[in-house]
Amino acid sequence: MSSSQITPDVVAAHQLSPAEYEKILSLLGREPSLTELGIFSVMWSEHCSYKSTRVHLKKLPTESALVLQGPGENAGIIDIGDGVAIAFKIESHNHPSFIEPFQGAATGVGGILRDIFTMGARPIAVLDSIRFGRLDDPETGARNRRILEGVVSGIAHYGNCFGVPTVGGECVFEKSYEGNPLVNVFALGVFKHNEVFYGKATGVGNPVIYVGAKTGRDGIHGASMASAEFTEESKQKRPNVQVGDPFMEKLLLEACLEAMKTGAIVGIQDMGAAGLTSSTCEMGSRAGTGVEIDLAQVPQREAGMTPYEMMLSESQERMLLVLSVFKKWGLDATEIGVVTNDGMLRVKQHGVVFAEIPNRALADEAPRYQRPFSKPLRSAPVTGRAMASQDLKADLKALLASGDLCSKRWIWEQYDYQVRTNTLAGPGADAAIVRIKGTNTSVAIALDGNGRYCALDPREGTKLIVAECCRNLSTVGALPIATTNNLNFGNPERPEIMAQIVESIEGLAEACKFFEVPVTGGNVSLYNETLGTPILPTPVVGIVGTLPTELPVPLRFPKAGLTVVLIGGLGAPELAEMGGTQYVKVIQDGLWGTPPKLDMAYEKRVQATVRELVRAKAVASAHDLGEGGLAVALAECSFGDGNMGADIRLDSELPREILLFHEGPSRILVATENLENVLAAAQRNSVHAAAIGVTLVARVTIRNGNDILIDSAVEDLKGLWAHALEHLLHNPVLV
Amino acid sequence: MKIGIVVFPGSNCDHDAWYAVSQNLREQAEFIWHETASLGNVDAVILPGGFAYGDYLRCGAIAKFSPVMSAVKRFAADGGLVLGVCNGFQVLTECGLLPGALVRNANLKFVCRPVKLEVATASSPFTHAAKKGQRLTIPVAHGEGCYIADEKTLDALQAEDRIALKYVDNPNGSLRNIAGVLNQQRNVMGMMPHPERVADPLMGGTDGLAILESLVHAGAPSHA
Numbered sequence: 001m002s003s004s005q006i007t008p009d010v011v012a013a014h015q016l017s018p019a020e021y022e023k024i025l026s027l028l029g030r031e032p033s034l035t036e037l038g039i040f041s042v043m044w045s046e047h048c049s050y051k052s053t054r055v056h057l058k059k060l061p062t063e064s065a066l067v068l069q070g071p072g073e074n075a076g077i078i079d080i081g082d083g084v085a086i087a088f089k090i091e092s093h094n095h096p097s098f099i100e101p102f103q104g105a106a107t108g109v110g111g112i113l114r115d116i117f118t119m120g121a122r123p124i125a126v127l128d129s130i131r132f133g134r135l136d137d138p139e140t141g142a143r144n145r146r147i148l149e150g151v152v153s154g155i156a157h158y159g160n161c162f163g164v165p166t167v168g169g170e171c172v173f174e175k176s177y178e179g180n181p182l183v184n185v186f187a188l189g190v191f192k193h194n195e196v197f198y199g200k201a202t203g204v205g206n207p208v209i210y211v212g213a214k215t216g217r218d219g220i221h222g223a224s225m226a227s228a229e230f231t232e233e234s235k236q237k238r239p240n241v242q243v244g245d246p247f248m249e250k251l252l253l254e255a256c257l258e259a260m261k262t263g264a265i266v267g268i269q270d271m272g273a274a275g276l277t278s279s280t281c282e283m284g285s286r287a288g289t290g291v292e293i294d295l296a297q298v299p300q301r302e303a304g305m306t307p308y309e310m311m312l313s314e315s316q317e318r319m320l321l322v323l324s325v326f327k328k329w330g331l332d333a334t335e336i337g338v339v340t341n342d343g344m345l346r347v348k349q350h351g352v353v354f355a356e357i358p359n360r361a362l363a364d365e366a367p368r369y370q371r372p373f374s375k376p377l378r379s380a381p382v383t384g385r386a387m388a389s390q391d392l393k394a395d396l397k398a399l400l401a402s403g404d405l406c407s408k409r410w411i412w413e414q415y416d417y418q419v420r421t422n423t424l425a426g427p428g429a430d431a432a433i434v435r436i437k438g439t440n441t442s443v444a445i446a447l448d449g450n451g452r453y454c455a456l457d458p459r460e461g462t463k464l465i466v467a468e469c470c471r472n473l474s475t476v477g478a479l480p481i482a483t484t485n486n487l488n489f490g491n492p493e494r495p496e497i498m499a500q501i502v503e504s505i506e507g508l509a510e511a512c513k514f515f516e517v518p519v520t521g522g523n524v525s526l527y528n529e530t531l532g533t534p535i536l537p538t539p540v541v542g543i544v545g546t547l548p549t550e551l552p553v554p555l556r557f558p559k560a561g562l563t564v565v566l567i568g569g570l571g572a573p574e575l576a577e578m579g580g581t582q583y584v585k586v587i588q589d590g591l592w593g594t595p596p597k598l599d600m601a602y603e604k605r606v607q608a609t610v611r612e613l614v615r616a617k618a619v620a621s622a623h624d625l626g627e628g629g630l631a632v633a634l635a636e637c638s639f640g641d642g643n644m645g646a647d648i649r650l651d652s653e654l655p656r657e658i659l660l661f662h663e664g665p666s667r668i669l670v671a672t673e674n675l676e677n678v679l680a681a682a683q684r685n686s687v688h689a690a691a692i693g694v695t696l697v698a699r700v701t702i703r704n705g706n707d708i709l710i711d712s713a714v715e716d717l718k719g720l721w722a723h724a725l726e727h728l729l730h731n732p733v734l735v
Numbered sequence: 736m737k738i739g740i741v742v743f744p745g746s747n748c749d750h751d752a753w754y755a756v757s758q759n760l761r762e763q764a765e766f767i768w769h770e771t772a773s774l775g776n777v778d779a780v781i782l783p784g785g786f787a788y789g790d791y792l793r794c795g796a797i798a799k800f801s802p803v804m805s806a807v808k809r810f811a812a813d814g815g816l817v818l819g820v821c822n823g824f825q826v827l828t829e830c831g832l833l834p835g836a837l838v839r840n841a842n843l844k845f846v847c848r849p850v851k852l853e854v855a856t857a858s859s860p861f862t863h864a865a866k867k868g869q870r871l872t873i874p875v876a877h878g879e880g881c882y883i884a885d886e887k888t889l890d891a892l893q894a895e896d897r898i899a900l901k902y903v904d905n906p907n908g909s910l911r912n913i914a915g916v917l918n919q920q921r922n923v924m925g926m927m928p929h930p931e932r933v934a935d936p937l938m939g940g941t942d943g944l945a946i947l948e949s950l951v952h953a954g955a956p957s958h959a
Contacts, residue, residue, distance in 0.1 A: 156845050160876070161786045163747025247745050247789025254744075330744065414845045416876040418932050419784075421751045424939075435937065437754065551937060 005034055014041035020367055027361040035308045035347065035354045039362065042274035042312055043281065046526055049366035052492040053524045056502050059509045060519040066481055067518055074115040074199060074269065075189075076520020078482045080546050082439045085196065087121040088188035090129075090447075090486045090542050092525035096242075097183040101150025105130075105183050106158040106244040110316055112187040113162060114270035117253050118319065120197040120260050121189030124422055125434045126159050127447045128169035128185050129486070129540045133178025135403055135728040140178045145729055147181050155185070156414040161246035162253070166415035167423050168432035169447055173403035176451065179530025184486040184523075186447055186542045190436055197260055199269035201283035201291050201322050201339045206266055208280075208291060208337035212252050212318040215276070216301035218242045219314025248317040248331075255331055256319060264323045271318040277311045277362075279320040280337075281345045285363035293337030295349040307347055307354035376458050376503055377496035377534070384579050384592035387657040392709050395587055396631050397720055399661070402586045405628050406724035407639075425552045430624055431472040435549045442549045444478035446470075449488075450627075451536030452580045453595035458500045458537050460595050461580075462507035467603050467665050468626060469543035470515045474607035475624045475668055476552055477614035478545030483512050485522040485541050490534025492526050500537040501526075508539060514600045517543050553614045555623045556640030562620055562671035562695040564646050565678050566630070568606045569688035570654065571664035573597070582627045583661035596664045602687065603666040609685040610668045618677045619670040631660040631702065631710060633669055635717050638700050643714040645700040646671075648693035656709055660702065671695055736951045737763040739777035741807070741823075743798050744769065748784030748821065748931065755934035755947060756781075762951045772802040779816035779950055780807055782823025784876070784929060794822065794837060794879050795829035804830050816860050817923045818950055821877055824915075824925030833918055833925045834892065835884030837877075841908025845878040849940070850928060851903035852914050856896045859917050860953035861924040864945050871942040873928035875906055880927040882909035882916070892916055900926055 011021045014037055024032055024040050032040065046052060062070040068085055069077035075089035093108025109126060116123045130151055133144035148171075159166045164187070201208065219242040259265055267287065269279045276298070284291040295310050305313075322339060340346070345362065347355040389395050399405050412427035424442060425433040431446040446469040453461030470480040485508060490497040512519055528535045557564075578584055579593025613619045625633045638645040652659050666687075672678050675691055682689030700717065702710040738756045742749045749766060756764035767774060769787075774780060787798035798804060804826070811817050811832055819827040827833040840846060849872050854865040865871065884892070889911055892898050900915035907927070915926030930943030 153844070160845055160878075161745070161747075161789070163785060245789070247786060247791070250747065250786075251744055413848050416845070416847045418847065418874055418876060418929075418938075419747055419751065421754060421932055421935065421938055424937060549937065551939075 006031055006037060010037070014038065016041055016044065020044060023367060027365060028357065033355060035311060036357055038308045038312050039277050039355055039357060042277055043362040044366045048274055048278060050524055051367050052369050052371050052526060053487065053501060054368050055370055056505045059506060061509060061513045062518050062520065064516065064518045067520060069520065071519065071521045074118050076482065076484060077119070077196060078520065078544065080436065080441055080443065082441065083193050084190060084436060084439055085193055086188055086190050086443055086544065087116050087119045088186065088484055088544060089115055089521045090184055090186040090484045090540065091115065091523045092486050092488060093183045093185065094180060094488065094525050094528060097151055098147065098181050101147045102154040103243050105151040105154030107242050107316055108183050108185045109155055109158040110244045110246065110249050111272050112185045113164065113249060114272060116187045116189035117256055118199065118268050118270040120195045121191040122257060123164045123187050123189040124420055125188045125432065125445060126164050126166045126185060127432060127445055127542065128155055128166065129182065129447050129449055130169065131172045131174065131177040131182040131538065134173045134175055137175070137178065144178055151181065151183055152411050152414055158244055158246045160416040162250050163419050165417045165419050165423055167417050167426045167434060168429065168445065170449065171408050171411060174451060174536060176536045180528040180535045182488050182538060184540045186484065188443065188445060188544065195260065197265060197268050199283050200267040200287040201289050202266055202287040203322065204289060204339050204341045206322045206339045207335045208293060208339060209321045209323055209333055210298055210318065210336045211321060211331055211333045213245065213248050213315055214299040214301040214332060215310055215313045216315045217305060217309055217313060220309055220312045242314050242316050244316050251331055252317055252319060266322040268319060268321040271320060273314065275312065275314050275318065281359040281362040283320065283322065284343065284345060284359035288343065290340035290342040290344040290346065290359065291337060292340050292346040292348065295347060297334055297336040299332040299334055307349050311347060371492055371498045372495045373498035373502050374495040376499040378455065380456055380579070381592045383576065384584060384590050385588055387655065389657050392656060392660060393712055396635065396710055397717065399582055399586050399628050399632055400635055400717055400721040401724040402582065403728055405582060405632055407722045408725060409722065410725045425476060429555055430475045431478065433476055433552055440549050442547050444473050444476050444545045444547055445542065446472035447540065447542045449538050449540035451538040452585065452591055454504060454537040454539060455591065456580050456593065456595050458503040459507035460598065462504045462539050463511040464595055464598050464665060465539065465541045466508065466511035466515060467598055467600065469541050470517065471603065471607055471624045471665065471668070473543060473545035474611040475614070475622045476547065477611055478547040479611065480515060480517045480543050480545040483517045483519045483541060483543045485519060485539060487522070487524045488528055488535060488538040488540065489526055490529045497534055504537060504539045511600065515604065553619060554621050555637065556621055557637050557644040557646065557671050557695045558620050558640065560644060560696050562673060563675045563691050564648065564693040564695060565670050565672060565675065565689055566667060566692050567609055567670060567682055567687060567689045568667035570650065570652050570659065571662060571667065573658060573662045573664050578658060578662060581629065581661060581663045583657065596662070598665050605685040605687045606666045606668060609681050609687050610670065613670065613678060613681050618674050619672045621671045623669050625667040625669065627663060629661040629663050634700060634702065637669060638714045639718045639721065643698050643718065644695050645698055645714045646693050646695045648702040650692060650702065650704045652704055656704065659704060660709055736779065737765065737777050738951070739765055739767045739774055739780045741767045741780060741782050741803055742769060743785065743787035743801065745787050745789050746783050746785035748929065752781050752783045752931045755931035759934040760947055760951055767803060769801045769803045772806055774806050774810050779818070780810060782817065782819040782826050784821030784823060787822055787826060795826035798826045799830035808832065811923050814920065814922050816950060816953055818861060819925040820929055820931065821927055824927055825879065827923060827925045832923050833916055834888050835882055835916065837879050838881045838883055839879050840881050846906050847874065847876040848906060849874045850906050852928060853901045853903055855898045855901045858896060859899055859921050859924060861946055861949050862899050864949040864952065870903065871945055872940055873930055873942050874932050875928045877927055880907040880909070882913040884910065895919065899924055
């Protein structure tokens with residue numbers, strides 16, 4: 001092995017610091033070869049090692065009676081009873097989706113699906129949290145629209161062909177994401193307790209099998225391209241974004257699940273980020289074994305690839321297993337190596353050793369940083385403009401037609417949200433619900449983020465997001481049981497950004513403990529900055545819950561003459577709490593003040609109340625108040641097929657704009673024929689509840705005392721809301 | 736009644752069809768692997784939705800060469816009942832068991848939504864449990880569901896009462912709002928909407944049963 005080629009420039013090009021290189025020297029006791037340096041660079045990257053956040057992620061609660069597998073594996077596993085378990089996780093594909101929206105998003109879906117089925121679980125649901133720049137931005141609007149269209153069709157392409165339903169998600173537009181769109185994909189799978197597989201290379205002498213697509217030069221880390229050796233051989237820069245093949249992945253899924261049933265598989269791991277490198281060393285490290293592979297045996301898409309390229313390739317749809325049924329599905333399955341007893345990752349090609357590194361050094365000895373942090377970055381003012389609306393109905397219309405609050409039907413109709421016939425509640429519901437066939441249990445899933453709240457206060461903002469997810473689940477009758485998260489932030493080497501991260505993680509820890517939803521895994525995406533401008537701090541939280549399999553209680557008012565009850569009360573927010581709302585975003589184009597105040601104990605009691613009522617079928621509809629507040633929630637309740645509106649009569653001292661549009665948590669709207677039952681349940685749980693009106697056909701009217709705040713035909717509001725996104729895409733300059 | 740459900744690599748509604756037939760209709764259902772050259776003793780065959788062989792080249796273009804399709808052709812020629820749903824419909828047109836072709840939706844986007852259909856004829860083994868003119872709501876989920884054929888073929892389909900299902904709100908630009916067609920012998924039907932997705936009250940509707948119950952109660956094949 002020649003080592004003369006490792007100059008400080010080469011080390012820097014691999015995004016390794018001088019200190020990190022020193023650590024490599026001491027771990028190896030010699031200079032690394034270029035291949036070894038490449039291997040270290042990907043395994044010790046932020047993406048693979050969580051080196052900036054690991055010390056803080058430890059603060060998250062990870063255990064409960066239902067947690068079968070916490071963080072550290074490909075996905076978390078939760079017991080849902082009857083011997084059945086679910087595996088779920090969220091992952092980001094932010095950077096690739098900006099470079100190449102279609103393939104970036106598609107391979108994001110592919111990657112997270114492999115994480116799920118590599119554990120033995122069949123994926124049954126996907127949700128997406130996607131964020132873009134504003135579609136009507138005069139300068140960047142055209143690009144933002146193109147990225148949105150590409151991302152949506154990429155998700156649709158991969159998920160639809162693979163045969164997993166995309167059952168929900170969220171889509172947000174905000175200036176800060178125009179140079180850094182966020183694409184976070186959540187996937188959930190189901191299996192029996194005795195069908196769980198782990199990524200462990202146990203059993204010295206066992207063969208190591210490579211299955212799936214051939215290895216190509218795609219996805220090799222950009223840093224490696226800058227190194228001297230490869231400018232010669234790789235004349236043109238290969239795309240850093242991989243290309244996905246959902247059909248191949250579908251075959252891989254069926255073959256893997258079938259192979260697992262034979263009992264021949266000892267361990268299995270997908271080749272995701274850092275491909276062959278991470279799968280070999282992580283499987284060896286977990287089992288305390290060595291893995292020796294011969295690259296000459298690896299199925300290759302093109303000739304002349306170097307060991308460096310093969311070890312760093314991120315070609316999609318590949319699996320590594322320690323032990324065969326793959327012929328039937330027409331997949332390449334090749335023995336490429338063997339499990340050894342020396343704990344080393346040994347990479348050979350035609351008898352020459354190109355890398356020899358202790359597995360533990362790669363998988364477990366990555367640097368961990370206590371990065372300095374100060375006060376969270378915050379540019380928003382403490383106070384904002386006073387509100388003096390001339391026309392509250394016009395305000396409501398503007399909110400309903402805004403990118404964040406309008407119907408996302410244009411997006412989710414491109415996704416097959418029904419395949420596998422488990423979708424009891426799909427896109428557009430407060431929480432998605434998928435039944436688990438063969439049991440009487442269904443799983444509900446809520447996915448949420450709020451960069452605006454977190455920009456004002458990352459700790460409180462993150463707690464609000466957890467509360468919102470749990471409220472979404474409770475509103476459909478589910479009991480929240482476990483959490484996954486995707487932390488999207490800027491550059492952690494900036495103390496004010498690191499502070500956002502730390503505060504957000506601590507808020508997540510506090511709320512997840514309180515709501516008893518342990519964190520079983522997740523993903524961290526850092527360096528989301530363009531030209532020094534970071535994105536809004538955007539933790540995205542996915543929480544799953546369980547409920548009995550039944551026809552869901554709808555979000556919309558089903559008929560006239562029902563009593564509308566607001567559980568949780570009107571709230572008593574201060575003006576400052578308006579600064580993060582959609583009202584201020586849409587009407588003032590502003591961001592100031594503080595996020596809404598959250599009383600977690602009260603929130604929990606509100607959730608218990610609605611869960612009890614929904615499960616008892618004591619309510620005919622239920623919808624939680626979220627962004628846009630009471631007025632937007634009431635409008636959404638009226639957008640059913642029958643245009644069933646409501647006559648609402650309030651009696652409040654709050655200023656009109658705050659009364660209608662504040663986003664205080666812990667509030668849920670229900671419609672019922674059994675007012676007494678609803679009030680009694682609220683009383684038992686010590687939460688406020690009051691009848692505020694009655695449902696009626698075709699009109700939404702909201703009065704406060706004698707003051708008519710809103711009076712509109714449902715159709716006028718619904719039309720705007722239903723078509724706003726297409727309008728923004730095709731006629732982006734709105735008057 | 737025993738229904739065989741063909742599994743191509745890339746089929747992904749195979750299990751849904753199996754579940755609807757075996758769990759919702761309580762009839763026998765079994766999977767038939769694409770490399771099988773014999774259908775065994777099934778009474779009817781469903782070609783399910785999905786992306787057979789990845790739908791590379793053209794939807795259904797590779798599937799038509801699979802061993803199982805030779806068997807399905809023989810089965811159909813002997814009067815056996817064959818229902819193609821979505822990708823199954825595409826495969827049936829590709830291999831010539833049904834006329835016409837399915838091309839990309841008029842708006843070039845995949846569409847998943849419940850659509851209103853009109854039963855255009857009740858005179859078939861796939862629709863006899865419904866009434867002519869009856870409205871059904873059954874979801875579609877496809878990127879290439881726009882039915883096309885030349886004018887002569889369309890006229891013949893109409894004249895011979897072989898248009899089985901028509902869209903009330905056409906989601907994909909299909910000519911003459913065609914959602915499902917029959918072969919001349921009326922023992923093969925292709926349809927883009929997914930009846931297996933609305934065969935269970937929990938899925939928000941049961942209109943798909945009109946099709947599936949017609950099939951399982953169609954009796955033994957006529958062997959015309």
